[in-house]
Amino acid sequence: KAGVTQTPRYLIKTRGQQVTLSCSPISGHRSVSWYQQTPGQGLQFLFEYFSETQRNKGNFPGRFSGRQFSNSRSEMNVSTLELGDSALYLCASGSAGYMTDTQYFGPGTRLTVL
Amino acid sequence: AQSVAQPEDQVNVAEGNPLTVKCTYSVSGNPYLFWYVQYPNRGLQFLLKYITGDNLVKGSYGFEAEFNKSQTSFHLKKPSALVSDSALYFCAVREGTGANNLFFGTGTRLTVIP
Numbered sequence: 629k630a631g632v633t634q635t636p637r638y639l640i641k642t643r644g645q646q647v648t649l650s651c652s653p654i655s656g657h658r659s660v661s662w663y664q665q666t667p668g669q670g671l672q673f674l675f676e677y678f679s680e681t682q683r684n685k686g687n688f689p690g691r692f693s694g695r696q697f698s699n700s701r702s703e704m705n706v707s708t709l710e711l712g713d714s715a716l717y718l719c720a721s722g723s724a725g726y727m728t729d730t731q732y733f734g735p736g737t738r739l740t741v742l
Numbered sequence: 743a744q745s746v747a748q749p750e751d752q753v754n755v756a757e758g759n760p761l762t763v764k765c766t767y768s769v770s771g772n773p774y775l776f777w778y779v780q781y782p783n784r785g786l787q788f789l790l791k792y793i794t795g796d797n798l799v800k801g802s803y804g805f806e807a808e809f810n811k812s813q814t815s816f817h818l819k820k821p822s823a824l825v826s827d828s829a830l831y832f833c834a835v836r837e838g839t840g841a842n843n844l845f846f847g848t849g850t851r852l853t854v855i856p
Contacts, residue, residue: 632785661843671832671846684843718785720844727774727836728793731844733785 630655632721632734640740646707649737653700653721660702661731662694665716674717677702678725706739714741744769744837748847755823756855763818763850765833774836775816776844777807779829786832792816803827823854 633652641647653660662674673686677696694704700721706713716738720731745768755761767773774793778786790801797809807818816833830851834844 634785659842663844670848673843673845676842686843720786722842725842727842729842730776730788730791732788733778735783735785738783 632719632732634717634719634734634737636737637735638738638740640742641709642742643709643711645709646705647709647739648703648705649717649719649739651702651704651719651721651734653702653719654723654732657721657723657732658700659722659725659729659731660696660700661720661722662702662704663718663720664688665718665736666714671718674704676725683725709741711741713739715739744835744845746833746835746845746847748831748833748850750850751848752851752853754853754855757825758822761820761823761827761852761854763831763833763852765816765818765847766814767816767833767835768814769835769837771837773814773816775807775809776834776836777801777805777816777818778832778834780832780849781829789818823852825854825856828852828854 635650659678661676665671676684680696691707696702716736718736719734722729722731747766776791777789792799792809800806830849833847
């Protein structure tokens with residue numbers, strides 16, 4: 629089975645721009661979660677989608693949004709980029725979204741905001 | 743509220759020696775505990791998890807972890823370290839009565855010295 633894929637792997641943007649990141653979960657998985665990883669804040673949960681519905685959201689401003697499509701692929705969007713948004717954005721997929729599920733992570737998208 | 747502590751930012755161990763990476767947690771309900779490893783410029787790779795049952799959990803690449811409810815700990819261990827084990831290790835918890843997202847510790851950098 630193919631793993632979680634994320635595109636693009638690297639992005640460079642300037643302040644004020646917006647960006648869209650894409651994630652394709654493992655085939656058959658219906659849950660997709662997004663995390664932000666920075667040296668200062670570590671790994672922080674952004675949001676989770678299950679069957680096209682946002683089930684859970686972390687403590688991030690409204691500039692961060694996402695969606696999930698009927699094929700379980702997910703996108704996250706960050707509008708009005710700030711320097712502090714520079715981070716590794718990780719997507720994780722889970723089979724059914726149960727508490728006992730393992731989340732499998734993609735390689736991440738490295739976003740640099742200049 | 744849930745929390746995870748990894749008290750050591752850095753652990754150094756000689757190749758062939760046993761290694762331990764420490765993790766303690768705090769949750770209100772039943773804990774679901776996970777260990778992940780991250781290599782440079784890569785996403786997180788799942789190592790093992792504790793859901794219920796036997797307190798000693800065996801995982802990938804010869805790693806194991808012991809769940810200790812009284813000490814609220816979930817330390818990662820390996821009997822004989824390899825240089826290739828050098829990486830960043832994250833402990834994570836999911837609270838049994840809470841949301842589905844993982845809450846991560848700050849990570850421990852393991853260096854195995856040849």
